[in-house]
Structures are given as C-alpha cells and as structure tokens.
Amino acid sequence: MGVVVKYVQQVGGRYVYRRAVPERLRDAFGKREIKIPLGKSQAEMMRKYGPAHAEVEKLLKQATASLSHHACTNSSPKSPFELFNEALDRISELGWKEDLAHADEIEIEHRDITAELELEKHPRNADGEYLNVPPAEAAYIRALRAREMPEPTLLDAKSVYIKDKITGKLDEKKDLQRLERAMRPLTEVAGENPPLAQITRRHAKKWLERFIDAGKTPANIKRHHSIIRAMFNYAALEFALDNFNNPFRSLELPKVHATKRDALPSEVITQVREHLAASGKSDLHNIWALTIWSGARIGEIAGMAADHVVLDHAVPHLILEPVEYRSVKTDASWRKVPLAGEALRVAQFALEEAKGQKGLFPRFAKKGGNTNVSNQLMKAVRLFTDDPKHVTHSLRHRLKDLLRLAEVSKDIQDMVLGHTNKSVGEGYGSERINLRLMRDALLKAHSVDVDSL
Secondary structure (H helix, E strand, O other), X not given: OOOOOOOEEEEOOEEEEEEEOOHHHHHHHOOOEEEEEEEOOHHHHHHHHHHHHHHHHHHHHHHHHHHHHHHHHHOOOOOHHHHHHHHHHHHHHOOOOOOHHHOXXXXXXXXXXXXXXXXXXXXXXXXXXXXXXXXXXXXXXXXXXXXXXXXXXXXXXXXXXXHHHHOOOOOHHHHXXXXXXXXXXXXXXXXXXXXXXXXXXXXXXXXXXXXXXXXXXXXXXXXHHHHHHHHHHHHHHHOOOOOOOOOOOOOOOOOOOXXXXXXOOHHHHHHHHHHHHHHOOHHHHHHXXXXXXXOOOHHXXXXXXXXXXXXXXXXOEEEEOOEOOEOOOOHHHOEEEEOOHXXXXXXXXXXXXHOOOOEOOHHXXXXXXXXXXHHHHHHHHHOOOXXXXXXXXXXXXXXXXXXXXXOOOHHHHHHHHOOOOHHHHHHOOOHHHHHHHHHHHHHHHHOOOHHHO
C-alpha cells in the first residue's frame, strides 16, 4: 500500500501536489487549483513534497495578507490632497479661478463670504473654534481662501496611477496585483501613507532588500521595480512636483539572467496533441495545432478575432494584432502569418466551430482568456514532461530551430516570429510576396526531420 500524503494524488503514473485555492483568494491567484508535479517515484515525491507544501503555504498566507491590505486600502478615507483637488473642482464649477492670485477683488470678497457661510453651519467652542467640520468641507474652505495645497502622499500616487494607468486596461487585474505586491514592502519601511517628498533613496534600497531577503528572483524584482518606479514618475508629472527625485530611479537591481528554454521534443508535442484531442476540447486542440505551425504566442492565437482568419486571399493567413480583450507583446508582434497544409485545415475547422461569434475561440475571447488557455495547456504539457525548460513557449523555440535548420534567412525568420520592426517588415516588397516567402519558409521548416538529426 502506498503512503498517503495530504494534497498528493497520482495522475497518469506521476505524483502531483493538488490543492484547491480558497474562493476568496482565487482572483489573487488567477486559478482555482494549485498543481505541482512531484515526480514518478514515491521517493522523489517524498523528497519534493516538503518544499512544495511550504511554498504553497507561503503563497496562501501572502495572498491572504494582500487581500486584507487591499480591503483596508479601499475603505480608507480620502486624503487631504484628494479632498483639496475635489474642492478646486467645486470652485471651478462656480465660475471662479482655481488660483486665487488670478481672481479680481470682487471674486476674492465673494469667496471669503462663501467660506464664512460654510463655517457658520457648524457650532463653535468657548475659544471660538469651529467644531465637527467634515474633512471635505474643511478642504473646500481652505481652497476658497487659497491656503497652501496639502502635500501629495504615497496613497495619492497609488490612487492616481491606478485610475489613469491601470483601470480599464487589458491587464488590469495582473497590474493591480503587481502594484499591491510592490507597495507592501514600501509601506513596511516608509510607513502606510507618508508624503511623497519624505520617501527617500534609503527607503527604496530597503524596499529592494525586502524583495531579496524574501528570495524573489531578479526577474520578479525587475517587474515589481518597474511598476513602482512608473508610479512615482507619473505622480511627479500629475502633481507637478518640481525638483522631485524618484527614489526608485536607477536603483541597482540584481542582474537578470535569461532562463534557457529548450525546444519542445516532438514526442511531447504529439502526446499533448493526442491528449487534447481525446479530451474533447477541440478549441484547445486547435490552438495547440495553430501554435505549432505558426510559432505565434499562445495568447496571440487564443485571443484571435474570427475575422482575423483570412481565407479568401492568394495566401490564406492569420492577422495577429490587438483586439479589445487581448493585446500583443510589442509593435513588432503586429504581423500576418500564412496558413498552409494542416494549419489551413485547422483554421477552417475552428472558423466553422466559432459559428459567427466574435472570437475564433469564444471560450477564451475575454479578459483573462490568455491566462486561462496558457494554464490549461501548461497542465497538459506537464503530464508528459517535468523538465522545467519545457514550457508552452518552447514551441516558439522549436520553430526557431526548424527555420534555422531549413536555412531560412534571418529576415524571414524574424517576420514569421514577430521580431522585425513592423515598418521594416512592411517596407520591403509587397504584402503578397512577403506572405509567400513566409509560407514557403514555414513549409520548408516543417518538413525538417529534426528527430533524425
């Protein structure tokens, strides 16, 4: 009888750590379940179980803390800076100048009378001080009398960045989560809501130390540094902070060493494809097949609009460009990829299945659809290989290898994979010629018997 270990199951002859994510934390995780491969043998499973379980426990605790922090942040009252700006809007609606220095004597007198009338609504103590004046009213009275504007704070910077740079964007959920994670160590070292001017280089370095001490990878640190640096830059612009030095500018981060990914072996590609076909999920099977052929990113195929499949052309092709629910990685990723052979048949079948719907793969034609399909395909890959260098993105590495083995020129390779500047790709020759060149290159690449090499 095998050893029973909590959260461990045997799937297809392999041990897998499987744990449901609590419903209230699923938005933070972006998934309903955590799965970690633990190997084929019981001994390997027991060796990997401890670190895997500890990491999951840590992630769940961090997500719980982030949820609590987010709830507190959302329920926080408006800052003096926000209230003062709202008061300025209120003054503008009355037809008065925001800056009292530009007002004439009549306006100044009217503003002073308005401020007195507002104050008289509230009781006074024995010393003549007004009592129980709500913060919004106090800010309005300050603005009427042109008192100095309050200093913008850390939470003011966060609020305006979320409002202008994150809310409503395609990656809203991911960017919100990343900003929350970046903010947490900063509030630990600088305080919950200090004025921006009081956040120093020392705080930024301590922020970096927190990430390093937590064992975060250089790539992870770089991503979080990028968003918090951008938040400070935007705050300096929006709040007109003269002589403001972003404490996160030119912060020396740990060097990022690119993780080597191997091309996915033919055996694994075939096994995944057969598994997806047997699962009855034709959309996943078709996404996998088109990705194999085109070398496009999983998200580019999964989020494709149905009318971006062009069949009535001398060279049938896919149009890879942003849609309302899915962006593309770079400008160079805006491209057209020809269809031929099996890829053409798969595209025709997918178009028929879409039945006139907006997305070629309706189940994934929405925000978060890219992440969903990527997770599902990664789970399928992990059924047949636990090599960390084998990931869904390895399909692009494989096509790159095939194109090189087929001796396809570098400029055509780049046009296929979306590595060429858009204007360069369109600037040489006609579109039809470029599509034919790419089609011939893909046909030649896919004819290479890589397993015999």
